[in-house]
Amino acid sequence: MNIKNTILPPEWSSKIRRYCLQSHSKIRGQYKGSHRSQRFGSSLEFSDFREYHSGDDVRQIDWNVYARTEKYYIKRFLDEQEMRVHILLDTTKSMSQEVKWMVAKQLTVALGAMVLNQDDHLSFSFVSEKNVPPFRRKGASFQKAFEQIVAQLEEPTIAGDFTDHAMKVIPKDLTVLIIISDGLEPIEKWRTFLKQTPKVAGDIRFLQIQTTQEIAPAYTGDVELLDMETKESLNVSMSQTVFNSYQQLRERHQSQLIALCQQYGISFLPVNTNDGIQHILFQQLLKVHWIG
Known part of the structure; x- marks a missing residue:
């Protein structure tokens, strides 16, 4: 296979096959599964x-x-x-940082492979300016095809808010819904979206992808910041006061996002791209019993 159509190292295939998605939600599928x-x-x-x-x-x-x-x-x-699992990937501009986008795609492929290897029904979608039909398949034979689809996704260029359009691309009657996003949109936008998700799935999981620079910016002196969504620039002198203000705003946003997930019964897991895909996948997801 062309290297451009791969996301995970080939030697990971056997390791991924040892794991499967765990869920205590009622199995909603009508067909025989595992x-x-x-x-x-x-x-x-x-x-x-x-x-x-x-x-x-x-x-x-x-x-x-x-x-x-x-x-x-x-x-x-x-x-x-069978379980019916849907993976929803945020493809708005804030996800376009190279390391964030790669980790998001790697997690998408790995989780999707676990679903397909267990003979469960996998669907996958993302917000697009084009009318892209969602991926819907069942069985391990579609694992390579799924990886190719995710690998070929272009760098996120979608303007606007992911939460405004996400519900339109999610199928109904799911066992598990996995949301992969950086969670940077306004809290009220997340509230509107997240309160609707229990209608479509019994088990909802929010996997938040963060970078170290977002958590604790290392900028010093006078810098020009560029908004990934609007492309507007802002000149800032990175003093301790500015840094403290940013941290307070970020922590407030994060705590409100966690509270929303708790309110609607959504499992929330923030991960740092600096930890690497292997640590996130085989340690952090295992620790919270998302996989087993």
Whole structure:
């Protein structure tokens, strides 16, 4: 495969196959998969016994139990259903920093591969100025195709707010919704968007991608700052007062974003690109039990 169509090192494939997405949400898929549903069905995995009632399938009667108790009991089996997972990637201009964009795409590919490898249903979308149909596939055979699609995404150039258009590209009736964004848009915009997400998924996760420069800028002296969204420039003397003011605003925004996620039952995980994709994927996501 052309190197331009790859995001993760080839040797990672076997490592990623050891993990799968974890979810305690109700499995919503209608097709057979590899995850236990909260209802009983016809799989081969035994659950428990219950007393026989008129209308039950007599083939499920356990005659060994009858021989011991002289009562009729039937076996119950776990129904296995697929998960329906959607990954929503922020492609607005604030995501266009090279390291941030690469880490965001790497996480998208890795999480998507885990879903496909478990024979679950994966869909993927992003906000675009064009009418781009979402990726929708099931099964490990589509892993390479998915990686190519993500690898070929151009550097983010979308103007405006991600939150204004995100709901339009999210399918309904999901098990898990994963939002990958830097979370830099105004809190009221996030409030409007996030309060709608529980309608489409039982398990919602917000993976916030941050850079060290965003968390603790290392600028000194007189600098010209450029707004990634509007391209407007601002001349600033980076004094301690300016730095403290920035930190207060950033921390306030972050605490409000966390509070919003808590309010709407959304799992929130901020990650720093400086930690590297391997640490984020195989340590931080494992620690919060997003994967296992």
